[in-house]
Amino acid sequence: MSEAKKGDVILEVKNLKKYFKVGPNAILKAVDDVSFVLREGETLGLVGESGCGKTTCGRTCIGMYDKTDGEVIYKGQKVHELKGRDKTNFAKEVQIIFQDPYASLNPRMTVADIIAEGIDIHGLAKTKEERNQKVYDLLKLVGLNKEHANRFVHEFSGGQRQRIGIARALAVEPKFILCDEPISALDVSIQAQIVNLLIKLQKEMGLTYLFIAHDLSMVKHISDRVAVMYLGSMVELSTSEKLYAKPMHPYTQALLSAIPIPDPEIEKNRQRIMLEGDVPSPINPPEGCRFKARCKHATDICGKVTPKLVEVEPEHFVACHLFDK
Ligand SMILES: Nc1ncnc2c1ncn2[C@@H]1O[C@H](COP(=O)(O)OP(=O)(O)OP(=O)(O)O)[C@@H](O)[C@H]1O
Ligand SMILES: [Mg+2]
Incomplete structure (x- = not known):
């Protein structure tokens, strides 16, 4: 697989669909026609309420799930058609950090063995000493130490476990990490520490992140761009700056209005947009805009035609009939 420079597109997702058959006549459209790109070295935040398809989208993008339709292209190669060495290489370059640091780490393995699993699979250490040294270096990198290597995960706090999960992902020198709600299960006091660690590692190692979260406040600090999903579709995508300053989709506006602002004066005079239903x-799902039932701007066309994600201002994409004229 080729080397990419900062800013190059490394992942291209085109009209991706992932449906689950959930009954004889029932198709669950978890991801329905989603398109976006990821650029080398950036963080794209992927936000939306529970069940809107974030995990399914992320996992389909990294080939953990088959796709129903569309295409995912990583550095010029179709992810779902990778074979042989390319597939092995992809499995090394692309890693995942899970939401639940309790369920995702094997309780019967030592921390060293958990972290070194990828090193062993990909033959990245020639000797036992080299393997140990790599584990120690990784522990240090994520803010743990050598003494932790031979312990088991139940001896660690949630934040420490997530650091172990991060070390495991980094062990194979990845380029791209799917961070699937890596801080949602942690205490609020620990969340910022983990986000800051991920930011530091990104700078040092030139990593690219797809960072999933269920609310916009969590991704603000880490994301260069943010995508908002609603019921399997992407409704808005922009730079963090633009999205937070000028949200366009009624759903994004509602999500943002739910985040408290630390300034009491602004907070007092602010209008909350309540999401009904x-x-x-x-x-x-029926044709048309998926958000229409909860949207106060909905008109006839919203019930008939599914709005497409269009660039309404430079770098600002919205899927809403209010803007696609
Ligand atoms: N293997 C599966 N079989 C059937 N339906 C599934 C499967 N995996 C996910 N779904 C459904 O697909 C939809 C999207 O689920 P997904 O887990 O991707 O959402 P999410 O945005 O990650 O939610 P959360 O914030 O709760 O993690 C949901 O309706 C879910 O029930
Ligand atoms: Mg999820």
């Missing part, structure tokens, strides 16, 4: 079911 529940998220509709992704099973056999």
Whole structure:
């Protein structure tokens, strides 16, 4: 696989669909026609309520799930068609950090063995000493130490476990990491530490992140660009700056208005946008905008035509009939 420079597109997702058959006549459209790119060295935040398809989208992008339709291209190669050495190389370059640092680490293995699993699989250490040294270096890199190597995960706190999960991902010198809600299960006081660690590692190692979170406040600090998903579709995508300063999609506006602002004066005079109604079911969804039932701007066309994600201002994409004129 070729080397990419900072800013080059490394992952291209084109009209990706991932459907699950959940009954004789029921198709659950978890990811329905999603397109975006990821550039080398950036963090793209992927945000949306529970069940909107973030994990399915991320996992389909890294080939953990088959796709139903569309294409995912990593450095010029189709992810779902990789074979042989290319596949092995992809499995090394692309790693995942999971939400739950309790469930994702094997309780019967020592920390050293967990971290070194990828080193062993990909033959990255020639001797036992080299393997040990790599483990120690990784522990140090994530803010743990040598003494932790021979312990088991139950001896660690949630934050420390997530550091072990990060060390495991880094062990194979990846380029791209899918961070699937890596801080959601942690205490608020620990969340910033883990985000700062991920930012530091990104700078030092030139990593690219797809960073999943369920609310916009969590990704603000880390993301260069942010994508908002609603019920299997991407409704808005922009630079963090633009998205937070001028959210365009009614759903993004509602999500943002739910985040408290630390300035009491601004907070006092602010209008909250309440989201009414529940998220509709992704099973056999009707035509049209998925958000229409909860949108106060909805008109006839919203019930008939599914809006496409279009660039309404430079670097600002929105899927809403209010803007696609
Ligand atoms: N293997 C599966 N079989 C059937 N349906 C699935 C499967 N995996 C996910 N789904 C469904 O697909 C939809 C999207 O799920 P997904 O886990 O991707 O959402 P999410 O945005 O990551 O949610 P959360 O914030 O809770 O992690 C949900 O309706 C979910 O029930
Ligand atoms: Mg998820």
